[in-house]
Structures are given as C-alpha cells and as structure tokens.
Amino acid sequence: MKRIGLGRLASGTLVWIYGLLLALPIYFLLTSSLKENMEIFQEPFALPTEWLFSNYAEAWERAVMLKALANSIFVSASAEIITLALVIPASYGLARSRSKLALFLERVFALGFLIPAFATLVPVLLLSIQLGLFQTREFLTLFMVASTLPLSVILLTQFMRTIPAELEESAMVDGLSRLRIMWHIYLPLSLPGVSMIVILNFLAYWNEFLFSLVLVGSNADNRTIQVALPTLIDQTKTEFGPLLAGTVITLIPVYLLYIVLNRRLEGALTAGAIKG
Amino acid sequence: MKIRAKARSKSVGPVGATRGLSLFSLPALAWFGFFTIGPLLAMFYISTLKWRSLIGKSEPAGLANYEKLFGSDVFYASLANTAFQLGFMIPIMIPLAFMVGYYITLKPRGHRVLRVVLFTPGLISISATAMVFYASLGPQGLVNGLLDSIGLEDLTKPWLASQDTALLMIVLIGLWQGIGYTAVLFAARLESVNRDLYEAAKLDGASEWRIMWRIAFPISLDFVGTLTMLQFLWTLFGSAGLILLLTRGGPGLSTTTLSLLVYQKAFFENDLGYSQAAGVVLFAIGLVGMLVIRTLVKARY
Numbered sequence: 335m336k337r338i339g340l341g342r343l344a345s346g347t348l349v350w351i352y353g354l355l356l357a358l359p360i361y362f363l364l365t366s367s368l369k370e371n372m373e374i375f376q377e378p379f380a381l382p383t384e385w386l387f388s389n390y391a392e393a394w395e396r397a398v399m400l401k402a403l404a405n406s407i408f409v410s411a412s413a414e415i416i417t418l419a420l421v422i423p424a425s426y427g428l429a430r431s432r433s434k435l436a437l438f439l440e441r442v443f444a445l446g447f448l449i450p451a452f453a454t455l456v457p458v459l460l461l462s463i464q465l466g467l468f469q470t471r472e473f474l475t476l477f478m479v480a481s482t483l484p485l486s487v488i489l490l491t492q493f494m495r496t497i498p499a500e501l502e503e504s505a506m507v508d509g510l511s512r513l514r515i516m517w518h519i520y521l522p523l524s525l526p527g528v529s530m531i532v533i534l535n536f537l538a539y540w541n542e543f544l545f546s547l548v549l550v551g552s553n554a555d556n557r558t559i560q561v562a563l564p565t566l567i568d569q570t571k572t573e574f575g576p577l578l579a580g581t582v583i584t585l586i587p588v589y590l591l592y593i594v595l596n597r598r599l600e601g602a603l604t605a606g607a608i609k610g
Numbered sequence: 611m612k613i614r615a616k617a618r619s620k621s622v623g624p625v626g627a628t629r630g631l632s633l634f635s636l637p638a639l640a641w642f643g644f645f646t647i648g649p650l651l652a653m654f655y656i657s658t659l660k661w662r663s664l665i666g667k668s669e670p671a672g673l674a675n676y677e678k679l680f681g682s683d684v685f686y687a688s689l690a691n692t693a694f695q696l697g698f699m700i701p702i703m704i705p706l707a708f709m710v711g712y713y714i715t716l717k718p719r720g721h722r723v724l725r726v727v728l729f730t731p732g733l734i735s736i737s738a739t740a741m742v743f744y745a746s747l748g749p750q751g752l753v754n755g756l757l758d759s760i761g762l763e764d765l766t767k768p769w770l771a772s773q774d775t776a777l778l779m780i781v782l783i784g785l786w787q788g789i790g791y792t793a794v795l796f797a798a799r800l801e802s803v804n805r806d807l808y809e810a811a812k813l814d815g816a817s818e819w820r821i822m823w824r825i826a827f828p829i830s831l832d833f834v835g836t837l838t839m840l841q842f843l844w845t846l847f848g849s850a851g852l853i854l855l856l857t858r859g860g861p862g863l864s865t866t867t868l869s870l871l872v873y874q875k876a877f878f879e880n881d882l883g884y885s886q887a888a889g890v891v892l893f894a895i896g897l898v899g900m901l902v903i904r905t906l907v908k909a910r911y
C-alpha cells in the first residue's frame with residue numbers, strides 16, 4: 335500500500351495519543367518514586383534532581399513489605415499448586431469423556447466463569463468465620479483457588495482436546511490405567527496449556543485486592559502486598575515518594591514475569607478472554 | 611462452540627469406554643460449589659434476614675430489607691451512579707478499543723512498542739492503579755501540574771474530592787485501564803481474519819475506515835458481544851475496590867455505586883441483610899444486562 339489514507343493517519347495519531355496517556359502516569363510513578371513531596375508538586379514532569387532511593391527503603395520499612403511479600407508469595411504459590419491438582423484431572427476427564435454428563439459439566443464451568451466473585455464477598459466472609467478461618471491466609475488461598483477454577487478448567491480442557499485420542503487408546507491397549515495415562519502422557523503433552531493457566535492465575539492471585547482485604551485484613555503479620563500498599567497513605571499528610579516507591583515494589587514481580595515471558599503472557603491473557 | 615463440537619466427533623471408540631471419566635472433574639466441581647455456588651445462594655437467603663453484626667445472631671425478616679432498600683435515597687443514588695458509569699464507559703470503550711485493536715493488526719511502524727504500552731495497565735493491580743491516580747489526581751498532582759504548566763491554573767481542582775468530577779474520574783480511570791487491554795484482545799481476534807477480504811475490498815476502492823467498520827467489525831461481531839458482556843460485568847461488579855481506595859463513595863454520595871453500596875452496608879454499617887438485598891439487585895441487573903447484550907448481538911448477527 336503506497337497511499338497512506340487520511341483515516342489511517344488520524345487513527346494512528348489518536349492511538350499514539352492514547353499510548354502517551356497510558357505511559358504518562360507510569361513515567362510519573364517511576365520518577366516521583368525517587369523524589370520528595372516538594373519536588374513532586376513543583377516539577378511533576380522533571381527527572382529527579384537527586385535520586386532518593388531512600389524512598390524505597392522507607393516504604394519497605396513502613397509497610398512491613400518483606401512480610402507482605404512473603405505472604406503474597408505463600409498465598410499465590412499454594413493456590414497455584416491446589417489449582418493444578420484440581421484442574422489437571424478435571425480437564426483430562428472432560429476432554430476425553432464423551433458422555434452427556436461431561437458435556438453438561440463443561441457447561442457448568444462455562445457458566446461459572448460468568449459468576450462475578452464480588453457477588454459472593456459477604457457470604458464467603460461469613461463462611462470463613464464459620465470455619466474458624468477468619469483472617470487467615472489459608473482461607474484466602476482456598477477461596478482464590480475456587481475463583482480461578484472455571485476459566486482454568488475451560489482453557490485446559492480445550493487444550494487437552496487437541497491431543498490425539500489415538501495416543502490414549504494405544505496406551506490403554508498396553509494396559510495403562512487412566513491415572514497413569516493422565517500423568518505420563520497427557521500432562522507432558524499439555525505443558526504449554528498448563529503454563530498458560532499458571533501465568534494467568536498468578537496475575538489473578540498476586541493482584542487480588544478486595545477479598546484479601548476482607549478475608550485476611552490489614553494486620554501486618556498476615557496481610558498480602560496489595561493490602562499493605564494502601565497503608566502508606568496517611569490521612570493527614572501522605573509522603574508521595576515512599577507511597578509510589580511502594581507501588582513500584584508491588585509491580586516488580588509482575589513486570590519481571592512480563593519481561594521473561596512476554597509473548598506467552600500476552601497469549602495467556604488473550605486466550606483467557608477469547609476462549610472463556 | 612463449533613470447534614469444540616468438531617473435536618468431539620473426531621475421537622473414536624464407543625461412548626461407554628469413556629464412562630467414568632467425568633468423575634475426574636468432581637473434586638474441582640465440589641470445590642467450586644462449596645466456595646462459590648453455595649455463597650451465591652447464601653446471598654439470597656441472607657437478604658431475607660435481619661443481621662446487624664458479623665459475629666451476632668440473625669433473625670428472619672421476610673422482605674423487610676428490600677422494603678428498606680427500595681425506600682432509601684442512597685439506593686437510587688447508587689443506581690444512578692452505576693447507570694452513569696456503565697452508560698459512559700461501555701459505549702466509549704468498546705468502539706475505541708476495536709479501532710485501536712484494528713490499527714495494531716495493520717502492523718504500523720512501532721506496533722510492537724504500542725502493544726507493550728497498551729498491555730501495561732492490564733497487569734497492574736487495583737491497589738497500584740489507585741495509588742498512581744491518588745497521586746496524579748490530588749490537589750498537587752500530575753494533572754493539576756500539567757494544567758498549571760500550560761497556563762490553565764483556573765481549571766485546577768481536587769479532582770477526586772469534588773462532587774462534580776469524582777465519578778467522572780472513576781470512569782476515566784476505568785477507560786484508561788480498559789481500552790488498551792480490550793484493544794489487545796480485539797487485535798488477537800482480528801489477526802485470525804483472512805487478509806484477502808481486506809485486499810479485495812481495497813481493490814474495489816473501499817477506504818480503510820469502511821473496511822474496518824463494514825468488514826472487520828461484522829466479522830467479529832460475536833466477539834464484540836463477548837467483550838461487551840465481560841466489560842459490562844467487570845464494571846458493574848468490579849468498581850468497589852477502586853472506589854473504596856480512592857473516594858470511599860464520596861464526596862457525598864457522588865461515587866457510591868451499587869457494588870460499593872453492597873460493601874459499605876456490610877462493612878461500614880454492619881447491615882448484612884440490607885447489603886445482600888442490594889447484592890441480589892446487583893446480580894439481577896448483571897443477569898438482565900447480559901441477556902440484553904446477547905440478544906442485541908444475536909439480532910444483528
């Protein structure tokens with residue numbers, strides 16, 4: 335195409351303006367995290383005159399971030415493990431069974447994906463009290479597993495369906511049990527699908543805020559990183575440097591993941607919405 | 611669905627041989643039932659109780675909570691705010707995201723950088739987003755600094771603390787975060803469209819604009835429907851976290867949306883029955899909205 339149409343020029347300009355609008359607050363976040371309040375207020379766009387890395391140290395101390403990071407890692411990692419233990423057999427079963435029941439169950443998961451977790455906030459809190467698990471990281475973990483189950487099952491089922499059924503049939507002729515087939519044949523072949531849901535769920539677990547706040551609370555021993563962060567706001571006088579430094583700290587794990595797994599992560603997130 | 615059906619018919623062997631395999635999904639199903647379906651049903655039950663404390667006792671109250679809900683000003687205010695939020699956000703987000711997504715698939719110069727930038731807000735948590743905008747929209751934040759530097763001091767204001775702009779800011783933050791991510795999703799879908807269609811139309815003299823709306827858009831209409839539905843649900847149910855961190859529903863009632871009301875009544879005012887009655891209404895709106903969007907898309911499909 336030689337001729338660049340007016341429409342394309344206009345849409346290109348608009349898209350780049352939007353891109354700038356996206357980038358500007360991120361630039362502001364990064365530069366301000368190294369400044370003092372006065373400098374943030376007076377020179378919001380300038381680079382810091384003096385790079386105050388002490389803001390990071392202060393955020394780290396004041397929000398007890400080490401503990402919060404450990405809690406977030408504990409919660410995310412345990413939720414990942416439990417989720418896989420539930421999803422892999424479920425998806426294998428649904429992908430290979432051709433009974434009406436399996437079809438129905440798959441529908442249930444597809445509908446379940448549409449239930450917004452928020453609708454269950456108060457009853458889930460009451461459930462945690464009933465079970466004597468209020469304000470524990472363990473209950474948050476168990477709940478978060480449930481919130482990501484439907485999409486994970488749908489995605490992995492679709493993935494496992496692309497594995498030829500003949501493989502399974504010849505394995506059955508060899509006398510392998512279903513469980514062994516799942517473990518030794520299906521799991522290795524569906525690792526790309528598994529890694530996709532692991533990435534997708536990591537983002538969900540790491541970034542979860544409202545349920546973490548309600549179920550675990552803001553006690554410094556148990557709270558996750560997302561709940562620890564807003565405690566840097568001071569009702570009378572907020573120090574914006576440390577607040578934004580703390581924000582950057584919470585983003586680091588996610589962006590590290592993005593840098594390492596760029597295409598994969600994009601693939602996981604888009605598959606999450608397209609196939610779900 | 612079509613792809614799924616095809617894959618199903620491809621496998622060989624009698625149905626009976628695979629009987630029992632569905633049982634493999636029972637643990638997952640039970641887990642989901644216990645932590646999601648059960649609580650969802652409990653919401654309906656709790657909405658008929660008088661329950662004034664998380665650790666206290668409850669007693670049956672019939673439909674009293676609903677009477678209280680429908681008789682309270684805060685409910686109608688939150689309904690209006692939710693309507694504003696949805697009515698402003700969805701009609702802007704979906705077309706813009708579609709255009710941006712279409713633009714990326716043309717692979718213009720710098721499209722890789724653009725993709726990364728557009729993707730960025732999708733990775734940021736609610737609390738991090740809230741902190742960035744708490745700093746940006748404050749009295750001495752980024753936006754006012756920008757206005758100052760271009761000589762528009764008169765327009766500066768505490769954006770989140772002003773009755774007439776707070777809700778607008780919540781909506782704009784939603785758009786800031788949502789357009790880019792939705793655009794990347796559209797792009798992923800549009801990449802599977804056969805290019806020859808565009809080329810043929812171009813030979814016939816169709817402009818890029820016409821190709822985008824007359825060819826690419828109708829082809830992906832079912833996906834437009836899906837994303838509209840998802841954004842509708844996310845906006846309707848998901849706004850409580852951000853609002854809680856930025857404005858707590860204020861100033862006045864100006865940012866009290868229906869989902870925030872559910873939170874507020876339960877956790878600030880300890881009125882669980884009322885909160886869950888609002889939750890039932892929220893759920894009903896979600897259900898009706900989804901059906902309406904589905905019908906609209908199907909009718910034009």
